[in-house]
Amino acid sequence: MAVYKAPLQEIRFLLEEVLDYPGQVASLDAYKDFDLETAMAIFTETSKFCTNEMLPLNASADLEGLKYDPEKKTVTTPKGFKELYKKFNAQGIVGISQPVEFGGQGAPAVIGAVLNEFQVSCNQSFAMCPGLSQGAMHAIHSHASEALKQQYMPKLVTGEWSGTMCLTEPQCGTDLGLSTTKAEVHGDHWKLTGTKIWISFGEHDLSENIIHLVLARLPDAPAGIKGISLFIVPKFLLDGSRNPVFCGGLEHKMGIHASPTCVINFEGAEGWLVGLPHKGMQAMFTFMNGARLEVGLQGLGMGEVAYQNALVFAKERRQSRSLNPAKRDTSAGADLILVHPDVRRMLLNCKASTEGMRALAYWTAQQLDLSFHHPDPAVKADAADMVALMTPVVKSYLTERGFENISDCLQVLGGSGYTRDWGIEQFLRDSRIAMIYEGTNHIQALDLVGRKLPVDNGRMYRSFGSKVGRFLKQNREDAALQEFTEPLAKTLELLNGITMEVAMKGMTDPEEVGAVASNYLNLFALTAIAWMWCLAARASVGKDDAFHRAKLKTARYFLSNVLPETRALVAFIKAGKAPMMAFEADEF
Amino acid sequence: MAVYKAPLQEIRFLLEEVLDYPGQVASLDAYKDFDLETAMAIFTETSKFCTNEMLPLNASADLEGLKYDPEKKTVTTPKGFKELYKKFNAQGIVGISQPVEFGGQGAPAVIGAVLNEFQVSCNQSFAMCPGLSQGAMHAIHSHASEALKQQYMPKLVTGEWSGTMCLTEPQCGTDLGLSTTKAEVHGDHWKLTGTKIWISFGEHDLSENIIHLVLARLPDAPAGIKGISLFIVPKFLLDGSRNPVFCGGLEHKMGIHASPTCVINFEGAEGWLVGLPHKGMQAMFTFMNGARLEVGLQGLGMGEVAYQNALVFAKERRQSRSLNPAKRDTSAGADLILVHPDVRRMLLNCKASTEGMRALAYWTAQQLDLSFHHPDPAVKADAADMVALMTPVVKSYLTERGFENISDCLQVLGGSGYTRDWGIEQFLRDSRIAMIYEGTNHIQALDLVGRKLPVDNGRMYRSFGSKVGRFLKQNREDAALQEFTEPLAKTLELLNGITMEVAMKGMTDPEEVGAVASNYLNLFALTAIAWMWCLAARASVGKDDAFHRAKLKTARYFLSNVLPETRALVAFIKAGKAPMMAFEADEF
Numbered sequence A, B: 001m002a003v004y005k006a007p008l009q010e011i012r013f014l015l016e017e018v019l020d021y022p023g024q025v026a027s028l029d030a031y032k033d034f035d036l037e038t039a040m041a042i043f044t045e046t047s048k049f050c051t052n053e054m055l056p057l058n059a060s061a062d063l064e065g066l067k068y069d070p071e072k073k074t075v076t077t078p079k080g081f082k083e084l085y086k087k088f089n090a091q092g093i094v095g096i097s098q099p100v101e102f103g104g105q106g107a108p109a110v111i112g113a114v115l116n117e118f119q120v121s122c123n124q125s126f127a128m129c130p131g132l133s134q135g136a137m138h139a140i141h142s143h144a145s146e147a148l149k150q151q152y153m154p155k156l157v158t159g160e161w162s163g164t165m166c167l168t169e170p171q172c173g174t175d176l177g178l179s180t181t182k183a184e185v186h187g188d189h190w191k192l193t194g195t196k197i198w199i200s201f202g203e204h205d206l207s208e209n210i211i212h213l214v215l216a217r218l219p220d221a222p223a224g225i226k227g228i229s230l231f232i233v234p235k236f237l238l239d240g241s242r243n244p245v246f247c248g249g250l251e252h253k254m255g256i257h258a259s260p261t262c263v264i265n266f267e268g269a270e271g272w273l274v275g276l277p278h279k280g281m282q283a284m285f286t287f288m289n290g291a292r293l294e295v296g297l298q299g300l301g302m303g304e305v306a307y308q309n310a311l312v313f314a315k316e317r318r319q320s321r322s323l324n325p326a327k328r329d330t331s332a333g334a335d336l337i338l339v340h341p342d343v344r345r346m347l348l349n350c351k352a353s354t355e356g357m358r359a360l361a362y363w364t365a366q367q368l369d370l371s372f373h374h375p376d377p378a379v380k381a382d383a384a385d386m387v388a389l390m391t392p393v394v395k396s397y398l399t400e401r402g403f404e405n406i407s408d409c410l411q412v413l414g415g416s417g418y419t420r421d422w423g424i425e426q427f428l429r430d431s432r433i434a435m436i437y438e439g440t441n442h443i444q445a446l447d448l449v450g451r452k453l454p455v456d457n458g459r460m461y462r463s464f465g466s467k468v469g470r471f472l473k474q475n476r477e478d479a480a481l482q483e484f485t486e487p488l489a490k491t492l493e494l495l496n497g498i499t500m501e502v503a504m505k506g507m508t509d510p511e512e513v514g515a516v517a518s519n520y521l522n523l524f525a526l527t528a529i530a531w532m533w534c535l536a537a538r539a540s541v542g543k544d545d546a547f548h549r550a551k552l553k554t555a556r557y558f559l560s561n562v563l564p565e566t567r568a569l570v571a572f573i574k575a576g577k578a579p580m581m582a583f584e585a586d587e588f
Helices: A008-018 A036-064 A081-090 A109-143 A146-158 A280-314 A341-373 A377-412 A424-435 A441-452 A459-474 A479-508 A510-538 A546-561 A565-575 B008-018 B036-064 B081-090 B109-143 B146-158 B280-314 B341-373 B377-412 B424-435 B441-452 B459-474 B479-508 B510-538 B546-561 B565-575
Strands: A067-069 A074-076 A161-166 A182-186 A189-200 A209-216 A229-234 A245-250 A261-274 B067-069 B074-076 B161-166 B182-186 B189-200 B209-216 B229-234 B245-250 B261-274
Touching: A008 A036, A008 A341, A008 A510, A008 A546, A036 A081, A036 A109, A036 A424, A067 A245, A074 A245, A081 A109, A109 A146, A109 A161, A109 A209, A109 A229, A109 A261, A109 A280, A109 A341, A109 A424, A146 A161, A146 A209, A146 A229, A161 A189, A161 A280, A182 A261, A189 A209, A189 A229, A209 A261, A209 A280, A229 A280, A280 A341, A280 A377, A280 A424, A341 A377, A341 A510, A341 A546, A341 B510, A377 A424, A377 A441, A377 A459, A377 A510, A377 B424, A424 B377, A424 B424, A441 A479, A441 A510, A459 A479, A459 A510, A479 A510, A479 A546, A479 A565, A510 A546, A510 A565, A510 B341, A546 B565, A565 B546, A565 B565, B008 B036, B008 B341, B008 B510, B008 B546, B036 B081, B036 B109, B036 B424, B067 B245, B074 B245, B081 B109, B109 B146, B109 B161, B109 B209, B109 B229, B109 B261, B109 B280, B109 B341, B109 B424, B146 B161, B146 B209, B146 B229, B161 B189, B161 B280, B182 B261, B189 B209, B189 B229, B209 B261, B209 B280, B229 B280, B280 B341, B280 B377, B280 B424, B341 B377, B341 B510, B341 B546, B377 B424, B377 B441, B377 B459, B377 B510, B441 B479, B441 B510, B459 B479, B459 B510, B479 B510, B479 B546, B479 B565, B510 B546, B510 B565
Parallel strands: A161 A209, B161 B209
Antiparallel strands: A067 A074, A182 A189, A189 A261, A209 A229, A229 A261, A245 A261, B067 B074, B182 B189, B189 B261, B209 B229, B229 B261, B245 B261
């Protein structure tokens, strides 16, 4: 079975020395009760819960899976999940970042992000249930009427009720404008009819009630994406009667076997409008943006636990002799595989990218906190820009790279990695969905290039670029940092040039943008992560202890063995759309 | 359920126009009965069998899996496999490349390779059984005494008996020098005692008998890899009595659920020596080299079928509007996703690499044929060199890239790709093992860089380089080919330089070789495949039909959107061992 130890020292380093959590977040009035030591205490306690209670059920739940009863239309979760859910709620994790007025703790988003990372490392399937509730609360709190908030928030905060998001229909996933679920007037509210698919935790036996957030069309709705409204549709109405919303079946998936992926039929189910008519997509994006950061954390968290297990294996398994005679352990018949350069290469590919991605994810979560509560409106607005800019990057890059990292970790174990015993094959299967849901990774890339970059002629990009530029300027005299800042400066220059080229091409031909968006997003991500590594290096130079020495080595590894992927990406981007658009449909 | 259509037109193009099968292979005396049309007829017939009989059982067998009876120590294969195995044998596929004297058809290895590709596209788990038999026959035919050949070959050729290869033990996979299974004298033969693990088709109910090829130590064996001998250990002795070799259990794996991966206990089982005492590794390598080519074909074949299914989906599924208004299909609410550049990018990543890898795999199989039967000893020896050089490249690159390609194809389907319905998630799971077994991919890289390159001061590499160089020289005046030959010339120059650098570093420090071997292998593979694409382009320029036009477009795609991966690889290789070897064990 997989082992896990939360990377608490790493997180303290990030928050204290790299991201200045005390000065940036804990100093805000809204978060004054959450100083660094309080945050660390929360992390320590929650990580114990995740490791001791969630992790032990991860493999058994994957094996057992879910049971669907077609007569009762109910879903039974694997053994131990109901008890785990009660204990989870007792920890107060689900409502930690929710407003105090509804029973939450009002903690910073970055604290919530750290706790989410622990959860997905230990049990992604289970963690999806409270994760969806958090998203639902975010949408309700931001867009619903005061009455709806009072009715639904308190029990979502405690976890007694759970949430879902019902977007996809058989004919539409990416393209929600094609959705047909309809809402008809029913007194002061609505009745919804239609079928939604791929609804995570759409039906289950963990919570007393399930609060669906559903996209549907009002009778007078315009066609397409501008005619969609958002509704609350509870499984049980407030008077306790059953609302006709039923699970029609479960998908059979490659992974996350313990997370029910449901067909949900709305059979004239009563619903209440959230926000304005026809403005449902806007409200749903509030939900999705939070969810996209969370999904990014899935790539990160599962890459982390895969790394930890591969490292345990590499420190136990003896096979072959070191290529360097001086490193041979003659007391044994073979050397630990950690001496072999290629085993190190695979482990470090994971370690160096994971630590950099974690810094970027938490940086983004801190920007979310600033965007909520910073007193200076300019800082607040800029932070919102940074969240908007970085959310698709975090979602897409962290899930893609996370999957690759887990595959590298599996390879470290050889045949053992491919068998169930060590748990890594489950992480690989579970993590693969993260590149798809909450908007496929290419949708993230289009969001970045087609939607975020053009805002106000590149306002978001300029702000990002000037932050990195400022860092480079401030540190350019520092000789000890030069080995780090030089590659960053080159990469930023490269990204600046490419961004300009892509923007120019895109003005006359949107297909050019579509053709290069995915590779552009990865180039952007690598640049942002290189910046994070430079911040980590600046925090580490001159500190002569084991932790900071290792940090500098990992920074170097990132720059020499991960960052150069930019070279291939640049070539692909420069090739533009011609190589792929030249094909007729029957030439594929 | 997945669909499949064998790429017969593509294979004819490769054999006839690119690889000159008629002039290279079919002109050899030994293969005079296998002209191109005969080969194509075999392909057509076998591909029908694979598509109609093997493919329909692929998903159901994955779902059902295997049953192990711990009392009887037997393994029951999924429903339909026994009948399929009988029909398969009736086709004569298993013995097609085996010598006529033992009942085979004596067909060229390249024909066998094509048939193997079809089989793994349709049902990898099932295909492993005859695949292992082919490997066993190869080893027996090359190394066993005439008496043993007469006893074992005929029924292996018909498929009445099947074969295995028993190498791995709990304490040793990569490092077979650590193996401890022992052989003790028993009259004119031996008795074997020990435990082997991860034995594919080590026990099953398909064939009447199972012929294990087992590595074990004679009583006087020197320690390590030089003290290992190879034995034939049949499940049933020739007198029909049961030999004490039993299955102790099955592994639970991420994929290939219908391929039994067995613990095999030899409890004083009678065995017969194959080849010379203590020379078992040499004999086993005969087995493994063939097996490594086959495993490479697994990455290729599963990438091919994944591509075909993703393409079917992309031509059926409508989602969102084309970014180019002129391409919008106003008769429908959305456009086919094949219009979207990123869907094309993912499909073409797969198509361009798959077609190039297929050319390289078949080129290598043709070299095998030349190495067996070419009348000129110099050509024969050079062909053997090319097989030795390219086998690790084919095994490693095709399995790594195949896995990535399947993941890209899965992404084309979005959520549908992650569910069981379309079959692609199974290809992803099934294909992942191919990077591990028959020598992990890094072992292939070490074989290439540490073993093959140094032979006779680079004889194999020089021969490869001069073949590519000769092609470039012959075609340098051809203006129509320049767009293809120029990138190839640059890449070859790059590879030449890097090869020299790696060789120099390796002379003084073998760790340098270990650190860069995996990336070097990929650089080598991309160069070889670029050469294949240039051969395909030369065969296509000036031919104004749909097939050849598409071929040129795909060649261009490869050069612009796959080949530039060399840029990142070169950077990684140039970084050398320092970034990974700098770490102390506790700094990971």
